[in-house]
Amino acid sequence: MSKFGIFNGERSEGNKGFSNLSTESKKAILSGTGLILMFIVFSLLKPDLFLSKTNLINITQQIVTYSILGYGLTFCLVCGGTDLSAGAAMALSGIVVVKMLAAGAPLWLSILTALLVGLVSGIINGVSIEILGVVPFIATLGMQWVYRGLANVLVNGMPIYTTTIPSVEVQEKFYILGGGRLPNGIPYSVIITAVYGLILAIVLSKTRIGRQIYACGSNLEAAKLSGINAVGTRIFAYSISGFSASICGILVASRLSSAQPTAGMGYEAEAIAAAVLGGVSNTGGEGNILNTIIGAMTMGILRNGLNLNGVSSYWQQAIIGFILVAACAAEARRHRRNV
Amino acid sequence: MGEELFRMEGISKSFPGVKALDNVSFSVNKGEVHGLVGENGAGKSTLMKIMSGVYKCDEGRIFIEGQEVHIDSVSKAQELGISIIFQELNLCPHMSVADNIFIGRPVMKHGLIDDRTMYKEAQKILDNLGIDINAHTVVRTLSVAQQQMVEIAKAISRDCRILVLDEPTATLTEREIDQLFDIIRNLQARGIGMVYISHRMEELNRICERATVLRDGKYIGTVYMKDITLDKLVNMIVGRPLEDKFPKHERKIGNIVLEARNIRRKNKVNVDRLFVRKGEILGISGLVGSGRTEIMRCIFGADRADSMELYIDGEPVKIRNVRQAVAHGIGYATENRKFDGLALGLDVQYNINMAHLKQLSRLGFIDDKKGRRNAEEYIEKLKIKTPGLRQKVRNLSGGNQQKIVLSKWLCNDVKILIVDEPTRGIDVGAKFEVYELFNRLSDQGVAIIMISSELPEILGMSDRILVIHKGSINGELDPKKTTQEEILYLAAGYNILEGKPAPRLHAF
Numbered sequence: 001m002s003k004f005g006i007f008n009g010e011r012s013e014g015n016k017g018f019s020n021l022s023t024e025s026k027k028a029i030l031s032g033t034g035l036i037l038m039f040i041v042f043s044l045l046k047p048d049l050f051l052s053k054t055n056l057i058n059i060t061q062q063i064v065t066y067s068i069l070g071y072g073l074t075f076c077l078v079c080g081g082t083d084l085s086a087g088a089a090m091a092l093s094g095i096v097v098v099k100m101l102a103a104g105a106p107l108w109l110s111i112l113t114a115l116l117v118g119l120v121s122g123i124i125n126g127v128s129i130e131i132l133g134v135v136p137f138i139a140t141l142g143m144q145w146v147y148r149g150l151a152n153v154l155v156n157g158m159p160i161y162t163t164t165i166p167s168v169e170v171q172e173k174f175y176i177l178g179g180g181r182l183p184n185g186i187p188y189s190v191i192i193t194a195v196y197g198l199i200l201a202i203v204l205s206k207t208r209i210g211r212q213i214y215a216c217g218s219n220l221e222a223a224k225l226s227g228i229n230a231v232g233t234r235i236f237a238y239s240i241s242g243f244s245a246s247i248c249g250i251l252v253a254s255r256l257s258s259a260q261p262t263a264g265m266g267y268e269a270e271a272i273a274a275a276v277l278g279g280v281s282n283t284g285g286e287g288n289i290l291n292t293i294i295g296a297m298t299m300g301i302l303r304n305g306l307n308l309n310g311v312s313s314y315w316q317q318a319i320i321g322f323i324l325v326a327a328c329a330a331e332a333r334r335h336r337r338n339v
Numbered sequence: 340m341g342e343e344l345f346r347m348e349g350i351s352k353s354f355p356g357v358k359a360l361d362n363v364s365f366s367v368n369k370g371e372v373h374g375l376v377g378e379n380g381a382g383k384s385t386l387m388k389i390m391s392g393v394y395k396c397d398e399g400r401i402f403i404e405g406q407e408v409h410i411d412s413v414s415k416a417q418e419l420g421i422s423i424i425f426q427e428l429n430l431c432p433h434m435s436v437a438d439n440i441f442i443g444r445p446v447m448k449h450g451l452i453d454d455r456t457m458y459k460e461a462q463k464i465l466d467n468l469g470i471d472i473n474a475h476t477v478v479r480t481l482s483v484a485q486q487q488m489v490e491i492a493k494a495i496s497r498d499c500r501i502l503v504l505d506e507p508t509a510t511l512t513e514r515e516i517d518q519l520f521d522i523i524r525n526l527q528a529r530g531i532g533m534v535y536i537s538h539r540m541e542e543l544n545r546i547c548e549r550a551t552v553l554r555d556g557k558y559i560g561t562v563y564m565k566d567i568t569l570d571k572l573v574n575m576i577v578g579r580p581l582e583d584k585f586p587k588h589e590r591k592i593g594n595i596v597l598e599a600r601n602i603r604r605k606n607k608v609n610v611d612r613l614f615v616r617k618g619e620i621l622g623i624s625g626l627v628g629s630g631r632t633e634i635m636r637c638i639f640g641a642d643r644a645d646s647m648e649l650y651i652d653g654e655p656v657k658i659r660n661v662r663q664a665v666a667h668g669i670g671y672a673t674e675n676r677k678f679d680g681l682a683l684g685l686d687v688q689y690n691i692n693m694a695h696l697k698q699l700s701r702l703g704f705i706d707d708k709k710g711r712r713n714a715e716e717y718i719e720k721l722k723i724k725t726p727g728l729r730q731k732v733r734n735l736s737g738g739n740q741q742k743i744v745l746s747k748w749l750c751n752d753v754k755i756l757i758v759d760e761p762t763r764g765i766d767v768g769a770k771f772e773v774y775e776l777f778n779r780l781s782d783q784g785v786a787i788i789m790i791s792s793e794l795p796e797i798l799g800m801s802d803r804i805l806v807i808h809k810g811s812i813n814g815e816l817d818p819k820k821t822t823q824e825e826i827l828y829l830a831a832g833y834n835i836l837e838g839k840p841a842p843r844l845h846a847f
Contacts, residue, residue, distance in 0.1 A: 022477075023433075206451040215442055218431035225429050226443040226493075227414050285433035 024288050027279025031291070035298045042305035049308050057187065059304045061255065064189045065248055066296035069264075069271035070278075071200050072122075072244030074292045075237040077275055078204070080217035080284030081129065081136040083241040086271060087264035088147035089121040093249030094259035095151045095160065097174075102164040107173055115246045121147055122242020126235030144268075151261040162257040171257075178254030189251050196247065200240070201289035213237050217284030266317075273324035274299040282328050283335075343405070344369045344532040345421075345501050350399035352385055359385040360396070363558040365551055367501060367532035372523060374543040374550030374564070375536045376576055378768055382556040383536055387503050390534075391423045392416035403501075422494035423503040428486050430493075432479040437461035439478055440493045464496050468522055482628070484515035491522060495531075502526065503534040508542060509763055512626040512792065513827055520546055538765075539793070540569045554578055577768050585799030586771065588778040592802060593617030596786045597669075597755045599638055600648040607633045608644065608810045615755065615786040620777060622801025622818065623790040625830050630810035631790045632674060635757050639671045640664040651754075665694065670748030672741075674759035674790070680744045683733040687725050688714040690732050690743050695750045717746035721776060738769025745776065756780065759790045774800055794823040803844065808832040814841040 021029070042050045049055060069086050076083045093114040100110035121143065128139040165171045180188045204210040212233040215223040224230050245264075253259040272282070278295025280287025299320070306316050346366040352359045360382045367373045377383050388394045390401075392413045401408050403419060410416050430439045437458045438445075446457040461474035470488045478486060487507060494502055504523075508516045523533065523546060535547055543550055544564055552559040552575045559575050598614040607630050615621045625631045637644040640658040649656050651667055658664045664671075673680045681690055691714045692699055699710045714728050721742045725735055732740060741761060748756055761777075762770045777787055777800060791797050797804055798818050806814040806829040814829040828834065834841060 202451070206454075208445055208447065208452065211438065211445055211452060212443070214434055214438075215431045218433040219429065222429035222431050222439075223442070225413065227417060228443045281433075285431065 023286055024279055024291055028288075028290050028294055031278050031294050031298060035294055035301065038298065038301055038305065042301065042308070045305070046308045050305065053185065055304065055308070057181075057185065059300050060187060060190050062303060063296050063300035064187075064193045065252060065267065066271055066274045066299050067193050067197065067293055068244050068248040068251070069267055070274045070292040070296050071197060071289060072241030073268070073271045074275050074280050074287055074289060075200070075204065075213060075240040076136075077272070077280050077282060078217045078284060078287050079213040079234050079237040080220065081234060081237065082140060082272065082282075083122075083125060083238060084137065084140040084268050085121065085125060085144040085147055086241055086245045087267035088144040088151065089118055089242050089245035090249035090252070090264035090267060091259075091261055092121065092147045092151040092154075093118045093246035094253035094263055095154050095249075095261060097250050098160050098162060098165075098253050098259040099154055101162070101170060101174060102160065102166075104166055107170055111250060114250050115243060118242045118244070118246020118249070119239055120242070121245070122239035123235060125242065126238035129238065130231040130234050148261070155259075155261055157261060159258050159260040162253075174254050175257055176254075178251040179257075189255070192247070192251065196244075197289050197293060200244075203240075204289060209233060209236055214285055217281075217286075219285075269324060270299060270320060271296075273320055273327065276327040276331065277323065281331060283331075342369055343367075344371075344403065344530075346402040347386070347390065348400045348402070350386065350389060350396045350401075352389060352394060352396050358556055360389075360556045361558075363399075363553065363556070365558075365561075367534060369530045369532055370527045371549070372527060372533045372535050372547045374547035375534050375553070376538075376543065376550055376572070377553035377559075378576060381553040381576075383553055384505070385556075386553070387423060387505065387534065387536070390416070390501075390503065391421055417497060417499075420498055420500035421503070422497060422499040422501070424487065424490045424494065424505060424507065426506050426509060428483070428490055430478045430486055430489060432477075434478060435474065436465070436472055436476050436478060436481075436489050436492075437474040439489055440464060440474075440496050442493070461492075461496075464492050468492055468495065469525055470522065482515075483510045484512070484519070487511075487519070488522065491526075495526070499531065501532045501534070503536070505536045506538065507535075508537065508539060510627065512628075514626070514831070516542070540572060541795075543572075544569065552576055585796075586775050586778055588781075590618055590620070590778075590781055590802055592619045593784065594652075595650075596652060597638075598650040598653075600650075602634060602637050602647045603645045604633065604637055604642060605645065606810070608637055610634055610810070610812055613638075613805065613812065615788055617754075617784050617786055618781045619802045620781055620787045620789055620800055622797040622804040623788060623807060624792075624794070624797050624804055624826050625807030627792060629807045629830065631807045632759055633810065634807065635671065635759065635788065635790060638664070639669055639757060641671070665751060668752065668754035669757065670694075670751060670753035670755070671757045672744045672748060672759065672761060674763070680747075681732050681740060684731060686729045686731055687718070687723070687735070687743060688728040691717050691746050691750065694747045698751075713750055717750055721746050721749075722772060736765070736769070738765040738772065741765055741769070741773060742776070745773075749780070753785060755786045755788065757788045757790070760792060761789060762791075762793065762796060770796075794826055797826065798823065806830050806841075808835070812841070815844045816842060817844060 069090065072086060073083055096117050097110045097114035100113055101107065125140050125143050128134050128143065129136050162171050162174060176188065178189050204213065212223065212228050215228055216230050216233050220230060249264065252263060274295035275287065275292045276282050276295065277298055279291035303316060344367050348364050350360055350363045363382065363386060365386065375383050385394065389396045392410045392415050395411060401410060408419055410419065431442065440461045441457055445452045446460060447453060458474045465472055465474060468491065470492060472481065472485055472488065478489065481489065507519060511519060526533065537543060547564050549561055549563055550572065551561045554576065562572065594617055595614045596617045600612050602608055602610040623631050633642065636642040637647055640660045640663055643659065649658055656667055658667065682693065688710060692710050695713065696705065699706055699713065711728060718725065723739050723742045725739060732743060762773055781787060789800060801818050804816040804818055804821065804826065805812050806816065806826055808830060809832065813832060816825065829841065
């Protein structure tokens with residue numbers, strides 16, 4: 001019944017069976033089953049296209065984006081907040097890294113600065129919510145405009161390509177991050193996603209700050225009265241979201257060899273949908289990284305499968321919006337039943 | 340008696356416009372359970388908030404074991420070993436019992452949380468206190484009583500020496516109260532001093548050695564429970580003699596106004612027949628969770644019954660939702676007024692008129708003048724104490740809030756009023772006023788169905804008592820001929836174990 005195995009709920013001694021699993025684990029099993037079913041359906045519909053190596057790599061790249069943004073949003077959602085600025089922070093970081101490289105800055109410094117930009121954007125979100133007292137929805141919606149606006153300002157609204165980087169060597173090195181692969185075909189970005197996910201899973205499930213995030217999302221008042229620094233805890237959660245967004249921005253810019261101020265538009269909604277679909281509660285206190293990974297895989301495969309089957313991107317947008325609301329409704333229903 | 344553990348001397352505290360505490364003194368000995376009593380607004384909470392570091396006192400000194408201490412924050416109070424268990428429990432519902440006990444200071448190993456050791460430690464603490472709960476359980480799935488015990492375990496694990504229990508039994512059943520008292524005695528044996536705030540006089544008698552009375556922010560006195568009668572204590576609390584706890588009243592009872600047959604809902608509700616007469620107060624007793632509320636929610640249309648035949652004034656009616664129930668003249672004042680009875684952030688006038696908007700509006704527009712008149716009328720009728728119509732309901736006392744809940748239904752000309760725990764958390768004086776109000780309503784022919792966990796209230800106010808056990812009626816009693824013991828015996832279902840039938844006054 002313990003919810004704090006690193007990835008999945010660790011079972012208590014003597015307890016066996018589905019009903020004794022933590023809510024997160026139950027949801028992970030349910031959404032995992034849905035994921036496998038969907039995979040089978042798409043495989044049957046378009047076996048040649050869907051299961052081709054190129055396509056599977058395509059899917060993983062999509063999943064990488066959803067996962068990394070989703071990790072950050074998981075932190076926000078579990079502690080009872082939300083982050084609508086993630087997509088914009090992602091674009092801003094991408095612009096910063098390419099812009100710096102184009103100006104001749106070394107690779108490590110450019111990446112570090114972009115990560116810092118993401119981290120700071122998250123801290124700003126946290127501060128405006130926790131210290132200035134703006135509700136998370138409005139604060140992060142407002143900051144979304146700020147980050148998106150800044151991204152546009154930096155490049156005057158135009159995409160910036162890595163071909164503007166003076167050194168060809170740096171161009172290639174930068175591309176490897178998001179576009180490179182191991183000899184066996186696994187993209188580096190997948191490894192980055194996995195390692196980063198593992199680290200965040202440990203932080204959320206096994207460290208003091210992680211446990212405090214759950215406490216704040218579950219009952220803020222109780223957390224405060226127990227001597228937990230709720231303000232600090234929640235700012236930390238938002239800064240993880242900002243930091244994750246910047247990793248995402250860097251990887252995407254690297255893979256596409258360009259950074260666009262319009263990158264990541266609406267990705268926060270898809271990342272929230274991924275997290276909730278995987279079993280992260282949209283009202284706080286519940287969810288883990290495994291849930292998010294399953295949700296991200298579901299979203300990635302869904303998008304890809306719809307693409308291959310000729311569903312237009314406009315319809316896809318409508319479908320994903322519907323899925324987000326339906327997933328939240330399913331959870332609300334479960335909550336009512338529990339009361 | 341143990342030696343002195345904690346003492347507050349000459350405590351005064353003012354808020355803008357009010358002197359909340361005026362030169363109050365208070366002390367607790369080691370291993371003592373010290374009752375703290377007074378009407379709502381007497382200053383009990385303020386005193387306890389000063390004790391726990393939420394407020395700072397303007398004047399006065401605090402000593403622990405003779406050493407003067409300065410409590411300037413909640414964490415300082417915790418450091419000094421002072422813990423409060425509030426009425427609204429402060430646990431994280433999604434997390435396990437062990438996580439809650441060790442919240443904010445988990446057991447660590449190599450910089451990571453050591454869950455295995457933490458669960459073992461938590462289980463040890465629970466077992467030592469005689470609390471039968473698995474540390475792995477998610478708090479959300481526990482009963483209120485169990486959650487309270489987790490709170491106690493949490494306080495004890497923080498090396499608490501002084502424990503304040505703020506109305507701990509308000510939502511507990513008799514059996515749960517016994518369990519709580521066992522734990523309290525266990526803590527006493529460890530030398531922990533406890534402050535016990537309660538409106539229930541019988542409990543003070545059972546568990547406390549001494550009690551301190553506050554009234555209007557002033558210290559009235561400290562008494563030994565064995566030396567004082569309850570009536571005298573009540574006198575000290577209200578400052579005026581209450582002729583009786585329950586106003587005497589002769590009722591004029593008419594014909595059956597509401598009758599329900601074959602109410603069934605899943606395995607929670609299983610009632611063959613239930614009726615209430617005009618002007619009658621029907622008391623519904625039973626343990627918390629016995630299905631009392633669920634039965635009434637079916638009748639009120641708040642939950643859909645699997646089957647139910649309803650008759651109002653002898654005519655068969657169908658009630659499928661709350662709107663239909665209201666249209667048939669049924670009102671329901673809920674158990675938890677803060678949760679589902681009132682819009683706390685809105686004003687008095689709004690709340691009184693909330694269920695009455697149809698009558699106050701024309702073509703969809705609210706007639707504000709009419710609304711104001713209506714609200715004023717009920718404020719006067721029910722003696723609601725409020726600075727004005729625009730006062731936010733949140734700022735009123737529990738008793739006045741309850742009156743607003745009632746007025747909400749009364750202005751709809753209810754014929755049948757269901758009240759669920761009508762006097763929970765309200766003080767002696769306000770209770771009396773609520774009882775008087777019920778009497779006046781019954782004079783006007785309103786049938787009242789009163790669900791209550793307080794046995795004296797059930798016995799003192801009802802014309803007839805139904806005892807609910809596992810969703811069924813397990814006994815119909817005449818309050819003049821029955822006792823608290825008999826009600827408890829039936830509520831716990833002992834007659835079924837012994838193979839005896841449930842007592843009946845009427846043919847069912």
